[in-house]
Amino acid sequence: MSEQRLKTSIAILGCGEVGATLAYTLLQNPICSEVILVDPKKELLDAQVRDLGDATYGGRAATKIRAGTHQEAGQADVVVITAGAKQKPGESRLSLLSRNLHILSSIFTSMSPISPHTILLLVANPVDILTYFARKLSGLPESQVLGTGTSLDSARLRGVLAQKAEVSPSSIDAYVLGEHGDSQFVAWSNASIGSTPLRLALSAKLSDEFKADIESHTRGAAGAIIAAKGCTAYGIGNVAASICKYILFDSRTVRPLSFYQPELGCCLSMPAVIGRKGILRAMPIQLDEDEQKLLEDCAEGLRAVIEGAEKELKADDELRHALEKHA
Ligand SMILES: NC(=O)C1=CN([C@@H]2O[C@H](COP(=O)(O)OP(=O)(O)OC[C@H]3O[C@@H](n4cnc5c(N)ncnc54)[C@H](O)[C@@H]3O)[C@@H](O)[C@H]2O)C=CC1
Ligand SMILES: CC(=O)C(=O)O
Numbered sequence: 253m254s255e256q257r258l259k260t261s262i263a264i265l266g267c268g269e270v271g272a273t274l275a276y277t278l279l280q281n282p283i284c285s286e287v288i289l290v291d292p293k294k295e296l297l298d299a300q301v302r303d304l305g306d307a308t309y310g311g312r313a314a315t316k317i318r319a320g321t322h323q324e325a326g327q328a329d330v331v332v333i334t335a336g337a338k339q340k341p342g343e344s345r346l347s348l349l350s351r352n353l354h355i356l357s358s359i360f361t362s363m364s365p366i367s368p369h370t371i372l373l374l375v376a377n378p379v380d381i382l383t384y385f386a387r388k389l390s391g392l393p394e395s396q397v398l399g400t401g402t403s404l405d406s407a408r409l410r411g412v413l414a415q416k417a418e419v420s421p422s423s424i425d426a427y428v429l430g431e432h433g434d435s436q437f438v439a440w441s442n443a444s445i446g447s448t449p450l451r452l453a454l455s456a457k458l459s460d461e462f463k464a465d466i467e468s469h470t471r472g473a474a475g476a477i478i479a480a481k482g483c484t485a486y487g488i489g490n491v492a493a494s495i496c497k498y499i500l501f502d503s504r505t506v507r508p509l510s511f512y513q514p515e516l517g518c519c520l521s522m523p524a525v526i527g528r529k530g531i532l533r534a535m536p537i538q539l540d541e542d543e544q545k546l547l548e549d550c551a552e553g554l555r556a557v558i559e560g561a562e563k564e565l566k567a568d569d570e571l572r573h574a575l576e577k578h579a
Contacts, residue, residue, distance in 0.1 A: 260284040262496055263325035265359055266335030267291040267300045270375060273489030274332060275304050275317060282314035283497045289317065290325045291335070326363030328370060330496050333386070335359060336376035341479045345377040345433050349561060352376050353385060357574040360389040368392070371499050371530045374399035374510070375492055379432045381557055383510045383519040391578035394512045396530040401510030401521030402428040402436055404491045408473045409438060412466055417445055417454060426450065427508045427537075428470055430520050430550035437546040438467055442537055495526065502528035506535050516551035518558060 262278060264271045267289045278287050289304075291297040301319045308317065325331055336352035339345060356376070360366070372390060374383045374397070383399035390397060405428035407421075414421040426443035430436045440463060443450040451458055477484045498505040508521040511531045523535040539547060565571040 259286065260500055261286040261288060261328040262330045262332065262500075263288040263290060263320065263328035265290050265322070265325060265331065265333045266376070267293075267297055268334065269338075269483040269485040270488055270492075271332075271334040272300050272304065273485040274334065274375075274492050275300070276307060277489045277493040278496065279304060279308055279315050279317060281493065281497075283493075283500055284315060284329070287315055287317045288320035288325055288328060290320055290322055322359060322362030326366040326370065328367075330371050330373060330499055331363070331366075332373045332375060332492055332496065333359065333382070334375045334492075336382075338483055339377070339474075339478055341482075342475075345379075345474075346381075346557060348377050349381055349557065350564065352378075352382060353561060353565070353571070356382055356385060357389055357571050360386075361574060366390055366392065370396065372397045373492060373495055373499075375488060377432070378557070380510045380519045380521070380554055381561065384512070384554075384558055385561070385575075387512060387519075388575055388578060393530075395532070397511070398495075398524075398526075398531055399432070399510030399519060399521075400488065400491055400495065401432050402430065402508045403495065403521070404487050405432060405436055405470050405473075406508050407487060407491060409466065409470045412469050413443070413445075413450075416457065416462075416466075419445055427521075427523060429508055429522055429537075429543075430547055431554060432510065432521065434471065435546075435550040435553050436471060436521075437543060437550065438463070438470070439537060439539060439543055441540040441543060498526040499528060499530065504532065513551070516548075516555075518551050518554040520547075520551060520554055 262284050275287050297319050304317050336355050337348050379399040387397045409426050409428050410421040410424040413424050423446055427439045428436050429439050445453040474484050504525050504527045506523050509524050510519045510521045512519050523537050525532040
C-alpha cells in the first residue's frame, strides 16, 4: 500500500482546553498519521503545537502534529469542532448559542470547499443545536455530521453506577439520551450490568430516590467541574478521541451520539452504529412510556431553541447567506 493511501488526518478546530486535550489524547494513542490544529489565536496555536510536539519525541511518534489553516482542515478525514465560547460558572450551555453559531458559520465559510468525504464531529456547545446547523452550513450528507452528544454523560453515568454496583464501568451498559444539557434523561429500562437487567442486578437499591440522585449527579457533573476549575476537558478529550477511532477504524461501535432525528425534527442523542462513513444507522431502543415522554419533551425544547435561532439567523445577513448556500 502506498504512503499516500495510509495517510489519515484529523483536524481539530479550536486549540483551547478541549482541542489541546483531544490532540494530546490522539498523540498518546495514535490512530491517524497527522493531527492538524487550527485556531485564529496564532500565538496560542504555535505554543500548543510546540508543547504537544514535545510530547511526541520520546516514543513511537506515529502521529505528527502541526498547525494548519481552515482550508486544510476542510480536507481532513475527520474534522472535530471544539471552536467556541465555553460556559462560565452557573451559565447554561444554551446561553452560548448565539456566539457559537456565528463562529460555526465563519468556520464553514473559511473551510469551503469542504471534502465530500469528511466526517464532522461537533463538540462545541450547545452541541445538539450546533450539530443541527452544521448539517445545513456544511452541505454534507446527514450521516456525516454528528455531535458527541450524551456520550460524555453516559460515561459519567457508567462511572457512578459502577461505584454503586461495585463492578467495572466497562461492565455497565446504560445510556443517557436526548439533549447534552438539562433535558437529558437516563434510559433506565434498558440499563444492564453484563447481561443482567439493572433492576435485577441492583434490586432493592434501585429506588426512585437512587435514580434521582444518579440523574442529578450526571446532569450536574459539568457545572460542578466548571465551578471548580473553569472548564471540563479530559472526559470530552477521551470521548472525542474514541469516536474518531470508531470512524477511522470503521469499528461499527454503538454509542449514544447526537444526529438528526427526522421524526423529532432536531438533533439529539440516540444510540447509533458509528463507522467510516459516520452514522451508519440508528440502533433502535425500546423506551418505556415515561422515557418516551421525556424524549418527546426534550425534542420539543430543542425545536423551540432551533426556531428561535432561525429567526435570529434570518435577521443577520451574513448568517442567512451562509444557510441559504446549501438550502
Ligand atoms: N460536548 C461536550 O461534551 C463538551 C463541550 N465543550 C465545549 O467545547 C467548547 C470549547 O471549550 P474550551 O476548549 O474549554 O474553550 P477555550 O476557550 O479554551 O477554547 C476555544 C478555542 O476556540 C478558538 N476559536 C474561536 N473561533 C475559532 C475559529 N473560527 N476557528 C478555530 N478556532 C476558533 C478560540 O480561539 C479558543 O482558543 C465550548 O463550547 C465548550 O462548552 C466542553 C467540554 C465538553
Ligand atoms: C462542558 C460540557 O458540556 C460537559 O463537560 O459536559
